[in-house]
Amino acid sequence: MSQDTDMLAAEYVLGLLGEADAARVSHQAATDKKLAQAIAFWQARLDPLTDTLTPVPPTRQLWARIAADTQAQFVPATAPRSPAWRGTAIASLLLAACLAAFIGWSQFFTLAPAPTFKAEALLAAPGSVVASVRVQVLRSGEMVIVPLQKLTASEDRQMDLWAWPREEKAPVLLGAIRPDGGARPFPYPPREGTPVMITADKPVAGAPTTPGPTLYAGLLTVSR
Amino acid sequence: MESPRLKAVALRITRSASVAEDVLHDVFVKVWHDAAGFDPTRGAARPWLTTKVRFRAMEIMRRAGREMSGMDLAEPEDDSPDALTQLLRHADGRALHACLAELDDQKRDFIHRAFIKGHSHADLATETGIPLGTVKSTIRRSLMLLRRCLDR
Numbered sequence: 001m002s003q004d005t006d007m008l009a010a011e012y013v014l015g016l017l018g019e020a021d022a023a024r025v026s027h028q029a030a031t032d033k034k035l036a037q038a039i040a041f042w043q044a045r046l047d048p049l050t051d052t053l054t055p056v057p058p059t060r061q062l063w064a065r066i067a068a069d070t071q072a073q074f075v076p077a078t079a080p081r082s083p084a085w086r087g088t089a090i091a092s093l094l095l096a097a098c099l100a101a102f103i104g105w106s107q108f109f110t111l112a113p114a115p116t117f118k119a120e121a122l123l124a125a126p127g128s129v130v131a132s133v134r135v136q137v138l139r140s141g142e143m144v145i146v147p148l149q150k151l152t153a154s155e156d157r158q159m160d161l162w163a164w165p166r167e168e169k170a171p172v173l174l175g176a177i178r179p180d181g182g183a184r185p186f187p188y189p190p191r192e193g194t195p196v197m198i199t200a201d202k203p204v205a206g207a208p209t210t211p212g213p214t215l216y217a218g219l220l221t222v223s224r
Numbered sequence: 225m226e227s228p229r230l231k232a233v234a235l236r237i238t239r240s241a242s243v244a245e246d247v248l249h250d251v252f253v254k255v256w257h258d259a260a261g262f263d264p265t266r267g268a269a270r271p272w273l274t275t276k277v278r279f280r281a282m283e284i285m286r287r288a289g290r291e292m293s294g295m296d297l298a299e300p301e302d303d304s305p306d307a308l309t310q311l312l313r314h315a316d317g318r319a320l321h322a323c324l325a326e327l328d329d330q331k332r333d334f335i336h337r338a339f340i341k342g343h344s345h346a347d348l349a350t351e352t353g354i355p356l357g358t359v360k361s362t363i364r365r366s367l368m369l370l371r372r373c374l375d376r
Binding site for chain 2: 003006007011013014015016018019022027042043044045046047048049050051052053054055056057058059061062065066069130
């Protein structure tokens with residue numbers, strides 16, 4: 001990568017460019033992979049500077065405004081085409097975690113004053129911020145899968161529910177799920193941040209040992 | 225939680241609690257409607273969101289002019305020299321802290337003001353009384369030094 005490209009990316013990320021130049025760089029980055037990589041580098045490396053700021057909680061009015069402007073905007077999710085489930089899953093988990101934390105999902109979805117579940121995860125399709133599935137771990141140790149929209153996998157695949165508890169070295173299969181959800185035992189302590197995902201797996205004799213492409217993914221949030 | 229961090233980011237640029245909340249509102253609603261805009265192959269979600277918040281805040285401020293009438297008072301600023309030591313809490317921050325420490329005070333200050341306060345080249349020149357051309361070349365040298373250090 002040329003130094004000019006790198007410096008252009010750095011100045012863009014710092015916000016030093018004028019409006020027209022910034023728009024041009026943004027447009028160019030859509031097709032220029034090296035420029036896009038340089039922008040991602042500077043975004044990631046400078047981002048820790050924001051940790052030097054004292055956090056300021058948003059007001060409840062902000063959540064109400066966002067809810068008013070986004071409610072009932074659920075859109076159909078589609079299965080990812082890439083078989084590289086791991087990278088996609090991790091990226092989508094991170095996005096889901098960021099956005100779930102950002103919007104304060106619990107303010108939308110936990111309407112009961114005292115939750116009857118121990119933990120829940122809102123699963124979104126990779127690249128989407130729209131929750132497609134709600135998964136709750138009940139106090140009984142059962143995991144309930146509630147579709148928020150129609151769940152689909154291609155005809156030659158079945159939908160499996162996986163989790164990756166921290167005591168396991170790899171994701172563990174919790175079982176196949178139906179398009180209308182269902183329930184499964186969750187034989188682990190429900191911990192904050194445990195990845196949960198639904199994948200499209202090829203039916204095999206016995207049970208799949210590795211997840212197929214990720215359809216929906218999210219992180220467990222323990223109820224307080 | 226990401227939202228208090230993101231509000232602090234918007235607040236430092238806009239210096240207004242209400243405008244900062246407008247920024248968060250605009251960004252989240254846009255992200256909600258345009259989820260495909262996030263490409264996980266091009267970087268992690270957290271810096272992507274931070275950038276969206278910073279750019280929206282800077283866009284509002286630059287379009288309105290820096291002196292917005294009726295601006296309500298923002299939170300007190302924490303620009304003490306100790307603020308950068310907060311970077312030491314995380315591995316990514318430690319690398320950045322070490323590299324910023326290699327810059328002289330002026331170079332470090334320019335990078336910090338641009339990223340945290342959303343100051344443009346012209347803002348920095350006006351605030352410091354340093355000619356615009358000198359500000360631009362100083363920042364470019366700072367970024368080249370930072371890049372060299374961060375690549376080590």
